[in-house]
Amino acid sequence: MLMNEIVIEAGKTERHYWVDLWRYRELFFFLSWRDLLVRYKQTVIGLLWALIRPLLIIVIGTVIFSKLTGPSSDTLPYPVLICAATLPWQFFASAMAEASNSLIVNANMISKIYFPRLIVPASAVIVSFSDLLISLVILAGLMLWYHVMPTWRLMTLPLFTLLAFAASFGVGLWLSALNVKFRDFRYIIPFIVQFGIFVSPVFFTTHKFFEKHDEWACRIYDLNPMVAVIDGYRWALGDNASFNEIGLLTSLVVTPLLLFSGVKYFRATEKAFADII
Amino acid sequence: MSDFTIKAEGLGKKYFLRHQAAGRQYVALRDVLTEKAKSLFSPGRGASGNRNTVEEFWALKDVSFEVKQGEAVGIIGRNGAGKSTLLKLLSRITEPTKGRIRLRGRVASLLEVGTGFHPELTGRENIFLNGAVLGMARAEIKKKFDEIVAFAEVEKFLDTPVKRYSSGMYMRLAFAVAAHLEPEILIVDEVLAVGDLEFQKKCLGKMEDVSKGGRTVLFVSHNMEAVRRMCPRGIVLNQGKVEMVGSIKEAIDCYLKQKATQNPIVDLSAMFRPLPVRLKARLNTVRMAGTDDWSVAYGEQPKFEVDLTTSATLSGFELVTCLLTITGTEITTSLSTHTLTLEKVEPGNYIFDVRYEGWHLMPGRYSLRLALISTAGGEDYIPRVCEFEVRSSDLSAKHQTDRFEGMLVPTVQYNLRPKKPEGL
Numbered sequence: 259m260l261m262n263e264i265v266i267e268a269g270k271t272e273r274h275y276w277v278d279l280w281r282y283r284e285l286f287f288f289l290s291w292r293d294l295l296v297r298y299k300q301t302v303i304g305l306l307w308a309l310i311r312p313l314l315i316i317v318i319g320t321v322i323f324s325k326l327t328g329p330s331s332d333t334l335p336y337p338v339l340i341c342a343a344t345l346p347w348q349f350f351a352s353a354m355a356e357a358s359n360s361l362i363v364n365a366n367m368i369s370k371i372y373f374p375r376l377i378v379p380a381s382a383v384i385v386s387f388s389d390l391l392i393s394l395v396i397l398a399g400l401m402l403w404y405h406v407m408p409t410w411r412l413m414t415l416p417l418f419t420l421l422a423f424a425a426s427f428g429v430g431l432w433l434s435a436l437n438v439k440f441r442d443f444r445y446i447i448p449f450i451v452q453f454g455i456f457v458s459p460v461f462f463t464t465h466k467f468f469e470k471h472d473e474w475a476c477r478i479y480d481l482n483p484m485v486a487v488i489d490g491y492r493w494a495l496g497d498n499a500s501f502n503e504i505g506l507l508t509s510l511v512v513t514p515l516l517l518f519s520g521v522k523y524f525r526a527t528e529k530a531f532a533d534i535i
Numbered sequence: 536m537s538d539f540t541i542k543a544e545g546l547g548k549k550y551f552l553r554h555q556a557a558g559r560q561y562v563a564l565r566d567v568l569t570e571k572a573k574s575l576f577s578p579g580r581g582a583s584g585n586r587n588t589v590e591e592f593w594a595l596k597d598v599s600f601e602v603k604q605g606e607a608v609g610i611i612g613r614n615g616a617g618k619s620t621l622l623k624l625l626s627r628i629t630e631p632t633k634g635r636i637r638l639r640g641r642v643a644s645l646l647e648v649g650t651g652f653h654p655e656l657t658g659r660e661n662i663f664l665n666g667a668v669l670g671m672a673r674a675e676i677k678k679k680f681d682e683i684v685a686f687a688e689v690e691k692f693l694d695t696p697v698k699r700y701s702s703g704m705y706m707r708l709a710f711a712v713a714a715h716l717e718p719e720i721l722i723v724d725e726v727l728a729v730g731d732l733e734f735q736k737k738c739l740g741k742m743e744d745v746s747k748g749g750r751t752v753l754f755v756s757h758n759m760e761a762v763r764r765m766c767p768r769g770i771v772l773n774q775g776k777v778e779m780v781g782s783i784k785e786a787i788d789c790y791l792k793q794k795a796t797q798n799p800i801v802d803l804s805a806m807f808r809p810l811p812v813r814l815k816a817r818l819n820t821v822r823m824a825g826t827d828d829w830s831v832a833y834g835e836q837p838k839f840e841v842d843l844t845t846s847a848t849l850s851g852f853e854l855v856t857c858l859l860t861i862t863g864t865e866i867t868t869s870l871s872t873h874t875l876t877l878e879k880v881e882p883g884n885y886i887f888d889v890r891y892e893g894w895h896l897m898p899g900r901y902s903l904r905l906a907l908i909s910t911a912g913g914e915d916y917i918p919r920v921c922e923f924e925v926r927s928s929d930l931s932a933k934h935q936t937d938r939f940e941g942m943l944v945p946t947v948q949y950n951l952r953p954k955k956p957e958g959l
Contacts, residue, residue, distance in 0.1 A: 266627060266636040268547075288667035292653055292660075299655045299696075370650045371668055372627035372642075442564040529630040532623065533550065 290381040308392040323461045334497045335404040342491040343460040351451045353386035357430025418490035425483035431520030458484045480508040541602040547633030548595040594620040607746035609762035612772035640719025649709030654698035687711035714741040759862035799827040816845040816914040830924035833931035841887040851910035852880040859902045894945040898927040
């Protein structure tokens with residue numbers, strides 16, 4: 259009767275960690291479901307919040323920045339251009355922020371119950387992802403309004419979304435694990451979010467940036483994983499000028515690296531979470 | 536060939552106590568950086584700069600035992616003996632520093648009921664969520680849903696958010712989910728210290744069913760009666776080590792003989808709070824006034840100084856003190872409002888002086904329970920703060936207390952008067 263014997267040994271990495279992760283998929287499902295349910299509870303307009311926040315950014319971006327920089331795309335109207343950047347950026351920012359705080363918010367569970375901790379930041383990302391799906395309505399609406407015809411390139415949108423997903427999860431893993439030990443990150447995260455919207459091409463376009471800066475600045479700029487995502491979104495909607503080859507290649511290296519190292523760091527520190535949280 | 540379900544070999548768990556950071560709950564990056572910077576500028580000191588500030592502490596040391604399949608084992612010991620750490624290791628919440636644990640079968644641990652409960656969700660939603668947190672599959676929860684609801688007696692409030700539940704309903708629901716777990720190994724920590732007596736009995740009955748159903752149960756409690764009823768075997772822990780393993784009777788005897796070895800000032804900040812509490816007022820420390828070893832001679836009145844912090848303005852603030860026997864039976868409960876009315880308490884640090892008067896406790900060992908309450912609800916609650924001793928004294932000899940049973944010797948006024956013959 260040797261059913262699944264579990265051996266817990268000091269200093270040994272869990273062999274069946276990934277099996278465990280699969281075994282706990284229902285918990286993952288329930289946590290995501292809980293966060294989704296709770297997200298807009300006791301609010302008057304509920305789900306509309308998922309639309310209003312990006313919508314406001316789009317309006318502000320359009321009103322202010324179209325005056326400053328002028329039209330910067332030949333093919334896409336300015337609001338669509340901003341929308342194509344706002345949606346993935348909002349997703350990235352909120353997924354990263356929520357994931358980073360997720361462990362602290364669920365401290366009680368972590369110190370009382372065993373489960374693969376990876377579930378917690380993952381479900382936080384899922385919640386933000388559902389917001390993204392809802393806010394795609396705005397994009398569709400704007401495209402209809404401005405008569406932007408979708409091409410085959412629209413089919414690549416999920417791929418760029420996947421890239422944003424991986425990037426936010428990777429950063430979220432790093433920050434959530436660090437946040438458990440150093441609460442300083444609680445203050446760093448809002449800063450990253452505020453700062454990030456200005457170094458990412460949300461209110462400007464990459465080719466405008468490239469025109470004005472030298473080679474070095476452009477390569478450093480490309481290191482931001484959201485550059486490739488936003489450029490990708492714009493390109494997928496039909497903006498030819500947003501095609502940024504080097505940015506995409508850089509991101510294809512940087513993002514998996516972020517994700518991989520994030521998982522590694524998370525796994526290495528996760529066992530001590532219950533002791534220090 | 537042994538047929539164990541749990542086998543612990545040389546288990547040890549080391550914690551680092553940071554004295555410098557006392558009172559702070561987490562490390563700030565700033566501290567790490569300044570430490571690094573300090574050691575940079577004074578290379579002679581190097582790591583020795585940490586020597587005074589970090590102390591190693593073995594919460595568990597070289598713990599080995601075996602539990603066979605279908606056995607119910609009680610783990611007993613005083614506060615700080617390592618019981619909770621042991622349970623945390625067994626339930627894989629934290630990793631051992633040394634040694635090895637082998638577990639055969641699915642483990643479910645109940646270190647606290649209601650873990651994962653979300654106040655905004657309804658009772659129905661929380662049953663599913665909490666079930667998943669405790670390791671139940673969705674199909675399993677569905678199958679037992681009606682049973683859980685009936686057990687918790689919350690049928691009418693299934694679609695009400697649990698934040699609107701009374702604390703009794705909340706606890707009942709939380710325990711009901713937990714009670715319907717069917718793991719091969721069940722690890723339970725003191726969850727029975729909550730709820731009313733009726734419900735406690737129901738829970739105990741349910742736990743007995745579990746252990747009779749061939750499952751292995753590890754049960755930590757200070758309630759010796761409960762342990763005695765549930766578990767044929769016992770493990771006694773003392774200061775992180777296994778003191779003895781044996782029949783529950785021997786184990787309880789051994790536990791009762793242990794001498795009180797606690798600090799004069801008992802730190803309450805990290806102690807177990809089984810109920811959802813608001814913590815707008817927090818119990819920090821408690822000491823027994825006039826003694827360093829938590830003992831008073833019979834005839835002296837026990838006095839306690841409770842250090843607490845309030846972080847909001849509280850109305851109707853009161854302290855509840857409760858004395859219990861070592862086996863967990865409540866002897867007396869007293870509210871500060873009996874003698875002191877606090878209309879409004881501003882945020883700050885306070886010391887609550889508590890002095891028992893009017894009767895003597897019989898020589899023996901007792902245990903203290905503390906709670907803080909305001910009109911907004913339960914602020915803090917620690918069911919087992921610490922134990923104290925009432926020593927025999929000249930007065931107890933004079934009172935001949937050893938000849939009597941019971942726990943209290945009240946001051947009773949007696950008067951003898953001649954009876955007047957009737958009819959006059």
